[in-house]
Amino acid sequence: METFLFFVAAGLALAGALGVVLNRNPVHSALSLVLTLLTIAVLFLLQGAELVAAVQVIVYASAIVVLFLFVIMLLGVDKEESLGEPFHFQRPAAVALGVIALAEIVFLAGHEWATGAHATRGGLNAGTGGNVERVARSLFTDFVWAFEITAVLLVLAVVGAVVLARRSHLSPDDIENGEPGDSEAEVVHP
Amino acid sequence: MNPGRLLAADPLFSNGIDLTVVLIVIGKTIAVFVLLLVLVLFYIWFLRKVIADMQNRVGPDNAGPFGVLQALADGIKLFFKEQTIPDSADRRMFLLAPYLSLLPAFLAFSIIPIGGVVTVAGHRTLVQLADPQIGILFLLMMSGIGIYGVMLAGWSSGSKYPLLGSVRASAQLLSYEAALGLAVAAVLIQAGTLSTRGIVARQLWVGSWSTFGDWPVWNWFLWPTVIAFFIFLIAAVAETNHPPFDLVEAEQELVGGFHTEYSGIRFAIFFLAEFMNLITMCAIAVTLFLGGPAGPALGFVSANGWINAWIMPIFWFLTKLVILLFGTVWVRASLPRLRYDQLMDLGWKYLIEAAFLFAMVSGVYVIARQENWPGWVYVAAPVGAVAVYAILYLCIPRRDELSEEIR
Numbered sequence: 001m002e003t004f005l006f007f008v009a010a011g012l013a014l015a016g017a018l019g020v021v022l023n024r025n026p027v028h029s030a031l032s033l034v035l036t037l038l039t040i041a042v043l044f045l046l047q048g049a050e051l052v053a054a055v056q057v058i059v060y061a062s063a064i065v066v067l068f069l070f071v072i073m074l075l076g077v078d079k080e081e082s083l084g085e086p087f088h089f090q091r092p093a094a095v096a097l098g099v100i101a102l103a104e105i106v107f108l109a110g111h112e113w114a115t116g117a118h119a120t121r122g123g124l125n126a127g128t129g130g131n132v133e134r135v136a137r138s139l140f141t142d143f144v145w146a147f148e149i150t151a152v153l154l155v156l157a158v159v160g161a162v163v164l165a166r167r168s169h170l171s172p173d174d175i176e177n178g179e180p181g182d183s184e185a186e187v188v189h190p
Numbered sequence: 191m192n193p194g195r196l197l198a199a200d201p202l203f204s205n206g207i208d209l210t211v212v213l214i215v216i217g218k219t220i221a222v223f224v225l226l227l228v229l230v231l232f233y234i235w236f237l238r239k240v241i242a243d244m245q246n247r248v249g250p251d252n253a254g255p256f257g258v259l260q261a262l263a264d265g266i267k268l269f270f271k272e273q274t275i276p277d278s279a280d281r282r283m284f285l286l287a288p289y290l291s292l293l294p295a296f297l298a299f300s301i302i303p304i305g306g307v308v309t310v311a312g313h314r315t316l317v318q319l320a321d322p323q324i325g326i327l328f329l330l331m332m333s334g335i336g337i338y339g340v341m342l343a344g345w346s347s348g349s350k351y352p353l354l355g356s357v358r359a360s361a362q363l364l365s366y367e368a369a370l371g372l373a374v375a376a377v378l379i380q381a382g383t384l385s386t387r388g389i390v391a392r393q394l395w396v397g398s399w400s401t402f403g404d405w406p407v408w409n410w411f412l413w414p415t416v417i418a419f420f421i422f423l424i425a426a427v428a429e430t431n432h433p434p435f436d437l438v439e440a441e442q443e444l445v446g447g448f449h450t451e452y453s454g455i456r457f458a459i460f461f462l463a464e465f466m467n468l469i470t471m472c473a474i475a476v477t478l479f480l481g482g483p484a485g486p487a488l489g490f491v492s493a494n495g496w497i498n499a500w501i502m503p504i505f506w507f508l509t510k511l512v513i514l515l516f517g518t519v520w521v522r523a524s525l526p527r528l529r530y531d532q533l534m535d536l537g538w539k540y541l542i543e544a545a546f547l548f549a550m551v552s553g554v555y556v557i558a559r560q561e562n563w564p565g566w567v568y569v570a571a572p573v574g575a576v577a578v579y580a581i582l583y584l585c586i587p588r589r590d591e592l593s594e595e596i597r
Contacts, residue, residue: 027283027345034338054327062334063367066341066360073345073357132323132384 006046013039026072030065037061051132202315214310219300222319226299229511230465234261236512237519244523265458273454278348287346288452288459291339295466298332301325301386302473303482305503317483317504318387325384326374329474330367333429337363339463340438344448355447358530359438363429365537370425372545376418376552377411377478390482412479415552419479421545426471427518428537430464434525437533472514476507480514483507539586547575 012035019032037060044053087093139147202211235250235258242249250257275284305317322328337360344356381389393409412419428435439447449460476482485506487498528536554571557563 025280027280027342031283031338031342050322050324051327054324054331057331058327058334062331062337063364066334066337066364069341069345070357070360073353 002046006043009039009042009046012036013043027069030068030072033068034061034065037065049131051135202313210311211313214313214315217310218315218319222300222304223296225304226296226466226469227462229469230462231261231265232258233465233469233515234264236515237522240516240519241523244520268458269455271454273456274451276348276451279451280346280348283342283346284451285456287339287343288456288463289339290342291336291463292459292466294332294336294339295463295470298329298336299466299470299473301328302470302477303387303390304507305483306499308499316387317500321385321387323385325386325388326378326474326478327384329470330371330374333363333367333370333467336463336467339460340448343452343460347448347451349451351444351446352448352450355438355444355450358444359431359448362431362435362437362533362537365534366425366428366541369421369537369541369545370429372542372549373418373422373425374478376415376545376549379549379552379556380411380414382556386477386482390477390484393481394484410479410481414555415479415548417548418545418552419475421541421548422475422478423514423517425537425541425545426475427468427521428533430467430471432464432468432518433522434527435533436527437530468518469511469515472511472518473507475514476510480510485509540583543579543582547579551575 016032016034016036016039019035020029023029023032037056041053041056041061044050044056202214238260239249239257250260253259253263275281300319301322303316303318303321307314307316309315320328340359340363341356344352344354344359347353377389378384381392383389383392389411393411427433431438438444439449444450449457452460483503483506485502487502551571554567558567558571
């Protein structure tokens with residue numbers, strides 16, 4: 001049963017990944033990406049990592065891809081792409097880089113010198129409480145520093161985005177002299 | 191992986207899985223789906239009747255007694271109507287979109303505890319389709335996926351107004367998801383568990399008012415988290431695009447919103463999904479704040495008889511649900527639709543801060559109780575939170591000042 005589910009989910013994930021690259025329409029590509037992310041969530045479930053699966057769906061499959069779709073729709077690039085290439089050596093270069101990346105992943109997956117030995121902090125569902133409690137305990141004890149720093153990083157990104165979007169340093173004259181886009185009274189941050 | 195882990199605490203899976211167990215699960219799935227459909231039909235009738243009453247009209251009264259079958263009649267009519275697909279539509283996405291919004295709406299309902307523990311064909315089981323460990327996060331997952339239905343419907347129609355409607359819808363969903371999640375977090379901090387069944391269990395009365403059976407009202411999370419309750423209700427109505435937050439289908443501005451180009455049964459599916467979402471949100475509110483299916487058992491029949499095991503918990507659940515649903519109808523009848531900037535202001539400038547501060551105060555209370563902190567903490571935490579909120583409130587630029595600044 002588990003093997004069967006694994007092959008179904010892995011197959012769909014690969015199909016989605018191919019769809020991202022092969023679809024000509026960016027919206028269809030974004031949806032293929034959702035398929036990949038959802039099936040990877042299924043793989044997490046098979047590993048017994050319910051919390052990670054939930055986070056995967058909430059953060060990646062919904063929030064982030066929805067933002068992609070926003071950008072695609074608002075910029076009006078939701079037409080079919082032409083396959084013209086600005087650089088003629090693009091394809092061979094892409095193939096070469098892809099092969100290098102694949103080799104790198106295979107190498108890193110098989111050896112421990114880069115990632116360190118596989119650490120086990122006990123089974124995900126061992127002990128009292130499920131894996132939500134265990135993840136929470138690790139996050140707020142051993143890894144609290146990394147956790148807080150990540151939060152600060154995200155806040156900085158938000159502040160930066162707001163500063164860039166608001167552009168309040170422009171004097172009224174600048175706006176009247178026409179900088180299209182700045183005259184919008186409000187930028188809605190989704 | 192064993193499915194018992196996914197469906198967690200259900201005693202149904204404790205003795206391994208055989209054919210009966212599979213049949214029981216299928217039966218429960220069908221029963222929950224039918225219940226949700228019947229609730230939607232009931233709600234549409236209830237909505238029209240109550241609003242008619244508030245406006246001194248009669249409301250639907252031709253189909254069936256008191257017009258109860260009106261919604262069913264409408265559904266059958268839509269089923270037999272011609273379905274059109276615009277020429278400029280992206281056909282595949284256009285056909286897929288309604289189901290993308292229906293499926294999450296139904297799945298989200300599966301985590302609601304509807305009743306107690308019953309025995310079916312020798313197996314003890316929960317009256318609840320699934321009780322996963324991640325519990326309430328599953329709701330957030332499904333409401334996240336539900337955005338795609340709306341968004342693709344608008345985009346694939348290949349015309350302007352649906353696109354505008356769907357962009358509005360998804361911006362609104364993303365904005366209010368934060369306030370909703372923080373309001374839920376306040377309850378989760380109190381409950382210490384994510385599982386919906388677990389949250390209900392924490393709200394049971396531990397003392398004994400044995401004459402009335404269990405009398406759990408004072409143990410509901412409604413009391414310690416009353417602010418989160420109201421934030422949750424506001425955010426839930428906004429999430430599901432119901433009045434006064436139904437900018438998604440503002441007829442005056444957008445013709446009909448994201449489903450302008452849909453007709454027939456596909457249109458009906460969008461409508462169904464929208465009402466299902468509202469009912470699910472109210473059911474979640476019942477679970478989180480009002481003790482779910484817990485309620486006094488009947489004292490004069492045997493405690494484990496079928497009335498107390500089957501009927502009473504479902505009765506209490508539905509009663510609480512209908513009270514909340516009445517609230518949504520009342521709001522719908524009384525409040526005009528918000529303007530778009532007011533909607534965003536309410537979500538981003540007031541609700542999120544309030545929900546965040548409340549969740550923090552809630553956390554301080556829980557820790558203070560565990561660690562026996564001195565009594566002044568219980569006063570200082572809310573006072574501090576109110577002070578921070580007041581400062582924020584004074585610092586947030588009003589809209590007229592904002593546009594002044596830019597002009």
